[in-house]
Amino acid sequence: MSELKDLEITYDKPNWCPGCGDWAIWVSLKNAIVALNLNPWEVVLVSGIGCSSKLPYWVKTYGFNGLHGRPMPVAEGIKLANSGLTVIVIGGDGDQYGEGTNHLIHAARRNIDLTLIVHNNQIYGLTTGQYSPTTDIGEKNKATPTPTVEAPVNPLSLAISAGATFVARGFAGDHKRETDLIVEGVKHKGFSIIDSMQPCVTFNHKNTYTWFYERVYKVEEKGHNPKDKAKAFALAEQWPLRLPLKEGEKESIPTGIIYKEERLTWGDGILQIAQAPLVKQSVEEIDINPILEELK
Amino acid sequence: MNDIQWLIGGEAGYGIMTTGIMMSKIFTRLGLSVFDYVEYPSLIRGGHNAYYVRASDEEIYCQKRTVDILVALNRETIDKHKHELFENAAVIYDPDTIKVEPNEFASSVLLVPIPLLESTKQVGADKLMVNTVSVGASLALFYSDFEILRRIMEDTFGRKGENIVYLNVNTSKAGFDYVLKNFSKKFSVSFEKKPQKNILIGGAEAVAFGAIRAGLKFASIYPMTPINPILTTLVSSALKYSIVVKEPEDEISAISMAIGASFAGVRSMTATSGGGFSLMVESLGLSAQTETPLVIVEGMRPGPATGFPTWTEQGDLRFVMHAAQGDFPRIIIAPGDVSEAFSQTLHAFNLADKYQLPIIVLVDKYLMEGHATAPIENFKALSSKYRIERGKMLSDQETEGMVDYERYELTDDGISPRSIPGQKGGIGFSGSDEHDERGLYNEEADNRIKMMDKRFKKLEFAIREFPAPVLYGKKDAPLTIIAFGSSKMPIMQAMKWLEKEGIDANLLQVSYLAPFPGAAVERIIKSAKKTLVVEGNKTGQFEGLIREHTGLVVDHNFRKYDGRPFYPEEIVAKVKEILCQNLKI
Numbered sequence: 033m034s035e036l037k038d039l040e041i042t043y044d045k046p047n048w049c050p051g052c053g054d055w056a057i058w059v060s061l062k063n064a065i066v067a068l069n070l071n072p073w074e075v076v077l078v079s080g081i082g083c084s085s086k087l088p089y090w091v092k093t094y095g096f097n098g099l100h101g102r103p104m105p106v107a108e109g110i111k112l113a114n115s116g117l118t119v120i121v122i123g124g125d126g127d128q129y130g131e132g133t134n135h136l137i138h139a140a141r142r143n144i145d146l147t148l149i150v151h152n153n154q155i156y157g158l159t160t161g162q163y164s165p166t167t168d169i170g171e172k173n174k175a176t177p178t179p180t181v182e183a184p185v186n187p188l189s190l191a192i193s194a195g196a197t198f199v200a201r202g203f204a205g206d207h208k209r210e211t212d213l214i215v216e217g218v219k220h221k222g223f224s225i226i227d228s229m230q231p232c233v234t235f236n237h238k239n240t241y242t243w244f245y246e247r248v249y250k251v252e253e254k255g256h257n258p259k260d261k262a263k264a265f266a267l268a269e270q271w272p273l274r275l276p277l278k279e280g281e282k283e284s285i286p287t288g289i290i291y292k293e294e295r296l297t298w299g300d301g302i303l304q305i306a307q308a309p310l311v312k313q314s315v316e317e318i319d320i321n322p323i324l325e326e327l328k
Numbered sequence: 329m330n331d332i333q334w335l336i337g338g339e340a341g342y343g344i345m346t347t348g349i350m351m352s353k354i355f356t357r358l359g360l361s362v363f364d365y366v367e368y369p370s371l372i373r374g375g376h377n378a379y380y381v382r383a384s385d386e387e388i389y390c391q392k393r394t395v396d397i398l399v400a401l402n403r404e405t406i407d408k409h410k411h412e413l414f415e416n417a418a419v420i421y422d423p424d425t426i427k428v429e430p431n432e433f434a435s436s437v438l439l440v441p442i443p444l445l446e447s448t449k450q451v452g453a454d455k456l457m458v459n460t461v462s463v464g465a466s467l468a469l470f471y472s473d474f475e476i477l478r479r480i481m482e483d484t485f486g487r488k489g490e491n492i493v494y495l496n497v498n499t500s501k502a503g504f505d506y507v508l509k510n511f512s513k514k515f516s517v518s519f520e521k522k523p524q525k526n527i528l529i530g531g532a533e534a535v536a537f538g539a540i541r542a543g544l545k546f547a548s549i550y551p552m553t554p555i556n557p558i559l560t561t562l563v564s565s566a567l568k569y570s571i572v573v574k575e576p577e578d579e580i581s582a583i584s585m586a587i588g589a590s591f592a593g594v595r596s597m598t599a600t601s602g603g604g605f606s607l608m609v610e611s612l613g614l615s616a617q618t619e620t621p622l623v624i625v626e627g628m629r630p631g632p633a634t635g636f637p638t639w640t641e642q643g644d645l646r647f648v649m650h651a652a653q654g655d656f657p658r659i660i661i662a663p664g665d666v667s668e669a670f671s672q673t674l675h676a677f678n679l680a681d682k683y684q685l686p687i688i689v690l691v692d693k694y695l696m697e698g699h700a701t702a703p704i705e706n707f708k709a710l711s712s713k714y715r716i717e718r719g720k721m722l723s724d725q726e727t728e729g730m731v732d733y734e735r736y737e738l739t740d741d742g743i744s745p746r747s748i749p750g751q752k753g754g755i756g757f758s759g760s761d762e763h764d765e766r767g768l769y770n771e772e773a774d775n776r777i778k779m780m781d782k783r784f785k786k787l788e789f790a791i792r793e794f795p796a797p798v799l800y801g802k803k804d805a806p807l808t809i810i811a812f813g814s815s816k817m818p819i820m821q822a823m824k825w826l827e828k829e830g831i832d833a834n835l836l837q838v839s840y841l842a843p844f845p846g847a848a849v850e851r852i853i854k855s856a857k858k859t860l861v862v863e864g865n866k867t868g869q870f871e872g873l874i875r876e877h878t879g880l881v882v883d884h885n886f887r888k889y890d891g892r893p894f895y896p897e898e899i900v901a902k903v904k905e906i907l908c909q910n911l912k913i
Contacts, residue, residue: 043768071752073755074749093755095757095758096759097757098587098614102610102614105576106585108581110588112585113545114748134577135581304567305572310589311593315543318540318541323537323568327528327704328527
């Protein structure tokens with residue numbers, strides 16, 4: 033049980049740029065923790081490196097700020113050691129779709145019961161504006177002398193095909209909806225990913241709030257059934273584009289719960305934690321004499 | 329005194345490893361001192377595998393050069409190993425599959441032709457079981473009661489069902505009976521069964537057993553030679569001791585998961601070789617910076633890159649010592665034999681928790697994949713004496729009423745009380761950025777100095793519980809050998825042989841390598857008459873370390889980097905060479 037004030041820290045405040053999408057996700061996450069009635073001490077926020085990964089500093093839960101691209105396996109270790117915790121991974125597009133993609137794929141296929149929130153601003157902000165794995169094709173910035181010819185990573189199709197069982201897209205321009213998605217993602221038993229579009233107001237001059245407002249739509253309003261995998265995949269493939277847009281065309285960006293599936297989680301298959309989390313098991317009086325005797 | 333070395337050679341895929349262990353087990357149950365060592369190439373089928381088992385009725389420490397019983401499963405084995413045959417050696421082979429000329433061996437060599445393949449057919453076994461026939465045949469050369477092998481077969485294969493036991497017993501019995509009938513008492517050595525006090529344990533098993541006893545709850549290990557037996561040993565005990573053992577997607581994930589589990593409050597470990605450790609390097613620094621306890625086993629093999637994957641070397645000492653950006657405290661421990669692999673792993677887990685930093689247990693292929701006998705009572709005594717010490721880890725009661733807990737609180741010993749997620753009053757933050765006492769990023773100069781000094785302060789207290797480097801042998805010996813890690817085994821053997829010839833040398837074994845015990849090593853070197861550093865790498869990594877920390881230059885060195893372990897014969901020769909030089913002067 034928690035209230036918003038329980039999640040506030042008093043000695044510091046976020047240092048994101050005014051208007052950054054990270055603010056909205058920060059607020060949404062705190063609202064979600066309250067809405068979910070979670071005890072702050074039973075929540076662990078694990079992050080990598082980047083603007084978004086600073087988020088755990090400013091929420092009063094347990095926090096672990098690790099290395100670029102590597103929060104996922106740290107989070108997996110935490111969850112396996114103490115399955116009673118709510119573990120939420122915070123990362124950016126560089127963190128999760130560049131440096132740490134391998135971990136994302138494997139966490140998804142294992143269906144470990146944790147939630148990944150990716151602050152996807154399609155740019156490297158903290159390093160002052162280089163293109164990222166999700167930068168739109170055809171964009172030009174300081175890391176490419178000509179417009180980029182690399183097709184962006186499609187986080188949603190990647191997650192579905194890797195085996196994630198809750199795949200959603202949020203948008204920082206609608207924090208109430210982002211809150212709801214986080215709530216649903218955390219409630220879901222299994223691997224949840226919420227790809228959260230989050231305009232970088234300083235370095236990404238293309239994918240702005242206005243740009244998104246003109247293109248996002250809610251999949252539930254089109255009657256989407258998240259359990260329909262083929263349809264989910266088709267929706268995921270709508271955006272980002274792998275070819276430059278033709279003259280006169282405009283992107284259509286689906287948001288909401290794209291895909292959902294019930295499947296055994298990684299933890300469900302581990303007999304050693306069926307009775308109690310590892311951390312609650314006694315390590316007193318470990319007797320190795322029987323296994324020593326076997327070596328006679 | 330009887331001291332023999334048995335060797336089986338053949339193609340990979342013919343059960344050479346299983347046969348080797350079986351032979352080691354026979355000698356162990358005869359109450360002998362045993363050491364085994366395997367050479368094999370990096371492939372699954374084909375290629376030449378050679379498994380050496382040495383056994384003696386007095387204490388031995390390692391393999392030796394000469395072979396007394398050679399089991400040749402193919403002609404290549406004879407070609408490759410006949411020069412290793414000692415006088416009165418026996419050669420077991422199948423005359424139906426291998427052509428052997430009697431005059432290609434010394435006259436004292438006993439040829440033992442056995443229809444290995446035919447024997448498998450007669451008992452209805454697969455032809456791949458020729459190795460099993462050869463175990464029985466080998467046994468009959470030096471011992472006349474088959475019961476010992478029958479029991480081993482039952483113990484080894486009992487879980488796989490009666491039929492497998494039946495086949496193994498009968499194939500080996502066929503070899504045993506054939507040799508007993510046709511070659512009885514023709515071999516020069518026979519053993520009497522003595523009371524068995526030893527177990528046969530591999531270096532990797534000893535590490536794994538140490539970890540289990542230390543209360544390990546989580547291990548994430550990506551397979552890599554030579555630490556794979558740690559993974560398999562932990563897995564086979566995982567349910568019994570309720571340990572979660574996972575094989576993650578890569579070594580970065582392996583170390584990260586272990587850090588996560590440790591952060592959440594359980595004892596955790598990972599293991600790898602140099603290549604995998606290269607991937608772990610950044611996270612090694614993460615463990616130190618976030619002050620998350622961690623035990624990492626690094627099993628050295630010759631590098632760089634893929635190098636010499638299934639061979640041995642001691643070439644990663646400087647690597648593990650300096651790996652990762654920046655200055656941070658770490659502890660490196662290099663056990664020298666199976667007993668130390670066990671006891672020092674036990675200690676590693678306590679050190680990690682008490683000082684909240686990464687501990688590297690530095691081993692190598694030679695120690696990991698070899699087996700040796702050791703008194704079971706020693707292991708039991710270490711086990712019963714052991715106390716799990718978790719240092720300043722806060723209990724649920726202690727955190728209950730806490731407010732404004734600070735994860736990196738500055739203390740006199742540099743160690744901050746540690747809460748774990750789930751504890752109500754212990755909410756705290758662990759950060760990889762330089763941080764203040766709360767864990768919040770902080771870029772102030774004075775805070776940086778405080779935090780760096782805090783982390784290093786822990787080492788001042790940790791080294792107080794390091795055991796002093798051990799000097800084996802006579803204090804006033806004319807030569808002091810200095811070594812770390814598995815070189816201890818052939819050096820101890822060499823010292824024993826030298827002693828029999830009336831030559832004394834002693835050994836300064838440095839197991840706790842970082843922080844380096846400079847003062848203790850300096851004292852011993854200064855009182856030594858002559859010094860010789862023995863290490864398995866090209867550039868003298870350990871020798872340089874001694875100079876760095878003592879300012880002293882050792883007199884001689886013996887380095888090896890051909891992928892093979894040191895042989896006691898080589899060390900004996902080196903010692904004699906040095907001492908003879910002294911005489912000339």
